[in-house]
Amino acid sequence: MVLGATARFKSIDVDLKKEIDRLSGQKVDMCYLCGKCTAGCPVAPYQDIPPHIVLRLAQWGSSKVLESKMIWNCVACATCYTRCPNDVDVAKVCEAITQIAKREGIVADPVASALREKFVESVKNNGRVHELPLAMAMKVATKDYLGDLDVGIPMFFQGKFPLFGHQIKDLNNFQKLFNSKKAKKEGDK
Amino acid sequence: MQTYAYFPGCSLETSAKEYDTSTRAVFDKLGIGLKEVPDWSCCGSSQAHKVDRDMAAAIAGRNLVLASEIGDIVAPCASCFMSLKEAAVELEHDSEIRDTLKENGLEYLPGSVRVISTVEAAHNALEKGMFEGKITKPLKNLKVASYYGCLLVRPPKIAQFDDVENPMSMDRLMEAAGATPVKWSHKTECCGNAYIMVDKDMTLNLVRNILNAAVSAGADVVAAACPLCHMNLVMRQPYMMQKYGLKSEIPIVYFSQLLGTALNADEQDLDIDGEVMRLINKRRQEANEVKEVG
Incomplete structure (x- = not known):
């Protein structure tokens, strides 16, 4: 199965979410979108979507997340993970999504x-x-x-x-x- | 004598030679041994884990095995420190990666090596009183902005060092060296690391924010503890003044260069820029004049 190939924006593709969780070792559903990751992210102002939206799209299993530039430009500074009240390592989530995107042949950056x-x-x-x-x-x-x-x-x-x-x-x-x-x-x- | 397994890291062989020589000089003055990890390899830095986390843990883990014959491993580069420490955590939980190492003749025993940064090692030495009587050339009146960057303290679960939002260890080291640490906002803000090669505009914006914060706080110099942070902060200051609203140029030095100066280490090893040395002497002179007047 090609992940997310038929999915559209706001579509729910449980498999994409599962694959992100598996590769990242995180549970993206833990995120309740408080936005602390985005508030502290040094690179977010220069990207297409902010980190908490990456998490939201991942929760939906939306293939849109694979096209994001943000996932490629995470500098792994760990500010988000440090401040996340739900212990989500957002950098690992971004990293996992780039690996999936690469497999799908989508390289936004x-x-x-x-x-x-x-x-x-x-x-x-x-x-x-x-x-x-x-x-x-x-x-x-x-x-x-x-x-x-x-x-x-x-x-x-x-x-x-x-x-x-x-x-x-x-x-x-x-x-x-x-x-x-x-x-x-x-x-x- | 206490001896650490020393992991210089790739940059300290080339672009950050002075960080290597000044680090060795400082620990020599403190009476702490640094024995280089034999045939060490790259830690994987901020990039390898983005390709494959298990591969990153395996290549960093190789160094842990090699270091275990000497003792706890100390790394001057913040990125090496974090990669090695992260690998130590992953190897503890993941027997498959341990097996990969074992198949290649590298047996890792969980818990056999502790990973610390040179800032932490120097700070431990300070707490043990190992600086006493050794600060013969104090950096009087020099206002220092201690810049920790990301990975010395983050993520705190792995780094397990100092306060994550307002670390003070390097500030205390600077104070011990006779300098005046300044209170400032960007101690742990990210410099953009290797993304200077990906998105120069973004990275220069990040660097400008850090430098302007140091200038606004009245710092004379910024003390760095990472070769990549140092390179980003030092590289394009005149250009940033023209195009990015940098308020003024500010010298960037490694914390070990400042410590070494106060410890009266060999000048050649410290390799401090002549202009910075003149600034240090000027501040010393001002301090003495104030004393005389007072």
Whole structure:
């Protein structure tokens, strides 16, 4: 079954809600929409919908939530979870919805998606993050090739952006951690 | 001698070298050993868990296993601290992730490693009286806005450190170093972290709010405890004055650089910007003049 493919705004798709709960380890129904998450969210003013509306749409199981930009731009600052009277980790909910949206082929913010993919790729390749290629990949993703050269070039000459990254010794075993049984199981679904 | 397993994190090898060298210098002065976790790998930071939470716990967990041979793990980077501590919690409850590690020769014993930040470790040292007699170059009259950012204290269930809305540990460290901590509003507001690479406009708005709050509170400098916070706060100040209504430029230093200055650590290790050093000396001089007049 393709999740939420036939659902419309305000439709009730119990399965989408269940899948969000399963992946996030949260119970979105716990939310009573007090709005404290939105009040404290640093990025909400710059998004399409605020966090408590993400929760509301998730409760409805509305596929609309998969198209939101907010879910991709949660910076995981944990202000919402800290202040939530019902102990809902909203960042984990947003994170779970992006994973479902990605599976459905809906990526409302490709640049935010590129950041996490490129980051994990960088870690997997060397065992540690190599900032320079990551920054360059993000320049390509945002198509802003020259935007930060004024900052990047001095850092390069201060030796803060080395050309070559450090590779860990036990890279082989480290990379196996990315293909854990559990990770595979989720990917197969 | 007390010895921690030291987890520098990726940024401290490159863009935040001075945070690494100043941290080592401070703990050396305090008589606390830092032994680097052998062959440590990336903690996963704020991004890996967005792709797959179990994978993130496994890669962070690897470091916990490697550290357990040395002792409790201490991390200077707020993001490393939180990733490692979160992994410790997940590994405690999730035997499947423990199995993944075990299959790769890494056996994790729940509860074997405690994860703390360098702020917490330094603050513990302060409470034990380990600073006594060591502050030989106090930062007199220097007004410091202690910036904790998100992940040193949040989420409190995992961080289990300090007050979540108004933390004071770094303020107390600054006070011990002879400086004057300022009361301000944005101690734990988010700087936008790696989203500077995704949505520059949004992130600069967040940074501007933090810096303006520090300037309005009358701070001379902002003390940071995270390489990414530091980079975001320091990077585009002249541009933000032109386009984002930043009131004035303000120097950003690592808390360890300030502590190290007061502890009279090696200047090369501290690597403080010349202008900041001149400001520190100017404030010291003012304090002495007031004393003479008084």
